[in-house]
Amino acid sequence: MTEVADVIIVGSGPAGAAAALELCAKRKVLMLDIGHTAQEVTSQTNRFRETFGEELEGLSHISGTYLSPKLRSPLFRYVTRGWRELSPITSTDFKGELSLALGGLANAWGSGLYEFDDTDLRGFPIKYSDLSNFYRRLTEHIGISGGTGEVARLLGSVDKLLPPMPLAGPPRALYLRSQRPRAKAFLRRNGIRIGKQRLGILTESYRGRPAYLFDRKDFFLPWKTSIYHPGYTVRELEKHGNLDYRQGFLVKRFEEVTDHVVVHAIELANGNAVEFSARKLLLGAGAINSARIVLESFSDNSSKLPILENPVSFTPFIHFSSLGLKPDETSFTGAQLVLLYDGPEHRDRVQGSFYNLSGVLPCDFLFDFPFSVSGNLFCLSKILGAMGVLQLFYADAPHPEGFLRRTTAGALEVHYPQRRVGKVERRLIRALSRLGFWSAPPLIRYGEGGGSFHYAGTLPMCDESEKNEFTTDRFGRLRCANNVYVVDASTFPLLPAKNLSLTIMANAMRIASKLIL
Amino acid sequence: MSKAGSASSDSLEREIISIFNEIFHVTPEPDAIAGYLRFHTVYGPSLLRRKYVDITKIISKQLDLEAIELFLRYCYPRNLLTCKFWVCAYLCEAQQGAPPSGRSRDTWDFVRSPLICLVMLGWFGVRDSTKWIKGGFQVYRHHLI
Numbered sequence: 001m002t003e004v005a006d007v008i009i010v011g012s013g014p015a016g017a018a019a020a021l022e023l024c025a026k027r028k029v030l031m032l033d034i035g036h037t038a039q040e041v042t043s044q045t046n047r048f049r050e051t052f053g054e055e056l057e058g059l060s061h062i063s064g065t066y067l068s069p070k071l072r073s074p075l076f077r078y079v080t081r082g083w084r085e086l087s088p089i090t091s092t093d094f095k096g097e098l099s100l101a102l103g104g105l106a107n108a109w110g111s112g113l114y115e116f117d118d119t120d121l122r123g124f125p126i127k128y129s130d131l132s133n134f135y136r137r138l139t140e141h142i143g144i145s146g147g148t149g150e151v152a153r154l155l156g157s158v159d160k161l162l163p164p165m166p167l168a169g170p171p172r173a174l175y176l177r178s179q180r181p182r183a184k185a186f187l188r189r190n191g192i193r194i195g196k197q198r199l200g201i202l203t204e205s206y207r208g209r210p211a212y213l214f215d216r217k218d219f220f221l222p223w224k225t226s227i228y229h230p231g232y233t234v235r236e237l238e239k240h241g242n243l244d245y246r247q248g249f250l251v252k253r254f255e256e257v258t259d260h261v262v263v264h265a266i267e268l269a270n271g272n273a274v275e276f277s278a279r280k281l282l283l284g285a286g287a288i289n290s291a292r293i294v295l296e297s298f299s300d301n302s303s304k305l306p307i308l309e310n311p312v313s314f315t316p317f318i319h320f321s322s323l324g325l326k327p328d329e330t331s332f333t334g335a336q337l338v339l340l341y342d343g344p345e346h347r348d349r350v351q352g353s354f355y356n357l358s359g360v361l362p363c364d365f366l367f368d369f370p371f372s373v374s375g376n377l378f379c380l381s382k383i384l385g386a387m388g389v390l391q392l393f394y395a396d397a398p399h400p401e402g403f404l405r406r407t408t409a410g411a412l413e414v415h416y417p418q419r420r421v422g423k424v425e426r427r428l429i430r431a432l433s434r435l436g437f438w439s440a441p442p443l444i445r446y447g448e449g450g451g452s453f454h455y456a457g458t459l460p461m462c463d464e465s466e467k468n469e470f471t472t473d474r475f476g477r478l479r480c481a482n483n484v485y486v487v488d489a490s491t492f493p494l495l496p497a498k499n500l501s502l503t504i505m506a507n508a509m510r511i512a513s514k515l516i517l
Numbered sequence: 518m519s520k521a522g523s524a525s526s527d528s529l530e531r532e533i534i535s536i537f538n539e540i541f542h543v544t545p546e547p548d549a550i551a552g553y554l555r556f557h558t559v560y561g562p563s564l565l566r567r568k569y570v571d572i573t574k575i576i577s578k579q580l581d582l583e584a585i586e587l588f589l590r591y592c593y594p595r596n597l598l599t600c601k602f603w604v605c606a607y608l609c610e611a612q613q614g615a616p617p618s619g620r621s622r623d624t625w626d627f628v629r630s631p632l633i634c635l636v637m638l639g640w641f642g643v644r645d646s647t648k649w650i651k652g653g654f655q656v657y658r659h660h661l662i
Contacts, residue, residue, distance in 0.1 A: 052611065059556060062607075324629050363603070367590070373606075374540070375641035377616070380616050382628050
């Protein structure tokens with residue numbers, strides 16, 4: 001028997017949740033999702049199990065499989081659980097991760113929620129004015145904290161923001177130094193701006209959620225309610241009876257029949273094939289999985305779809321004056337500062353986030369120092385607290401080496417080679433040394449292909465003139481279908497160097513609002 | 518033959534007790550020992566791909582574990598001993614709820630300024646140069662690899 005709804009949304013990540021937020025008041029919405037969730041955090045007494053997991057999966061990196069500290073943390077393993085079996089990718093150079101969890105990869109995000117301005121939207125068939133209303137509503141819905149200075153204004157409107165997260169440790173020292181008039185002028189001459197972050201983290205109680213608690217467990221305790229992720233929106237809509245959220249369904253493909261869409265899915269609990277029907281289908285399964293569903297629906301094994309991601313680099317810094325000092329107990333473990341670079345080393349703006357290292361296990365860095373184990377343990381004790389890491393994101397545009405296509409076996413072949421972009425890091429190392437922050441070019445690490453988790457551009461929005469069947473119009477409608485809309489980052493034709501989550505959400509709401517009209 | 522993952526649980530227990538005592542100056546709890554054994558069960562195959570080091574001989578001859586590890590880390594970055602040190606450090610951190618200090622935590626409490634910190638790093642540089650030479654000598658004299 002086929003179940004019927006007005007609208008079916010596939011996926012519960014930022015796109016699916018935001019589209020549901022817009023649609024639920026006026027339409028009967030069914031959301032299909034696999035929806036893995038975090039285990040209940042019980043009063044576990046075994047700290048070994050809590051830290052490393054039942055099967056010591058938190059130590060998998062020692063055996064040579066790199067996984068970011070947050071994703072390898074046992075209680076966060078649900079975020080990436082099962083995608084390799086249910087959503088397989090064959091690749092030699094794509095080292096990314098997908099998520100089948102309720103809320104998607106946003107379960108482990110850095111929480112940076114920025115707006116795209118008209119410069120960022122160059123190449124998009126939409127303008128900032130098309131998104132501004134939805135940015136404002138999302139800011140009120142989520143509860144975004146942030147500064148109000150010059151840099152904050154480059155990240156979006158500062159109206160309705162909650163107070164910024166307090167700074168601590170080396171990021172605080174960097175911020176204070178960078179605000180001195182001479183330092184500010186020097187940084188400006190070098191194309192650098194440093195400011196406070198704009199985060200989906202509550203600095204005060206907001207809409208029934210508590211303010212952030214400094215417990216240094218952000219990497220070990222999922223679903224901290226002060227840190228927003230789209231699962232809250234889904235749960236909230238479901239609680240109010242507006243959304244029919246169906247967990248445990250893997251959507252395989254769709255087919256259009258006269259004026260409606262039939263969605264074919266597998267119910268994971270029993271392996272049965274099930275069908276759902278709706279007037280409109282919204283794909284919000286993420287850039288890679290939405291492309292997979294589209295290619296599967298048309299049994300297309302030949303088309304190469306573009307894929308974008310933000311190339312990323314990591315540069316560690318040491319703040320000389322903080323050496324030997326005790327780490328600040330009230331230190332936020334995520335990104336504390338934002339850095340923007342506009343200069344000759346790169347054609348587009350480069351965005352960076354400055355972290356301290358208080359959130360991860362110090363032993364992660366045990367062999368990053370050059371001494372004997374005793375010397376390195378001394379460094380963990382006395383130097384790690386003076387260190388920070390600058391993560392830089394670069395913009396991306398379609399290029400021949402980055403593509404995906406469906407294989408005859410039904411898997412997805414994804415290619416995205418590691419990219420070493422620009423010489424910005426070296427410029428920043430020189431500039432920040434003037435502010436007492438030291439680093440060296442050999443310490444720079446470049447993320448592997450897929451390592452930023454910012455995937456986009458597989459089914460891009462474009463004008464009529466550039467259209468082909470696997471593109472979308474400016475309202476996300478798939479050109480090879482009549483009632484199928486893509487609401488996630490698949491539709492981004494370019495990827496600026498800016499956290500994309502808030503724009504994914506605003507764009508999904510924009511597309512959903514068009515369906516209500 | 519105690520090659521990597523196929524070592525007996527008795528010899529693995531001796532390994533973790535030696536590393537904890539000599540390097541971290543603490544005694545491993547039963548949970549830490551169980552975790553160490555579990556690690557070898559789960560990741561045994563990947564340990565076989567690392568440069569083999571005869572840890573049983575190092576322990577039985579009471580050689581300088583730290584010096585040998587330092588030498589091997591520079592000559593063979595993917596060696597078995599460094600890997601085992603890393604696992605033990607994590608287990609020690611979980612046991613103590615704080616990173617291992619290597620010696621009494623109070624010993625380093627006097628380091629509260631950047632200058633003293635740099636002096637300490639210089640001291641470690643000198644100390645570890647001699648450790649490196651000592652480690653190399655022991656590795657080749659006792660045929661540990």
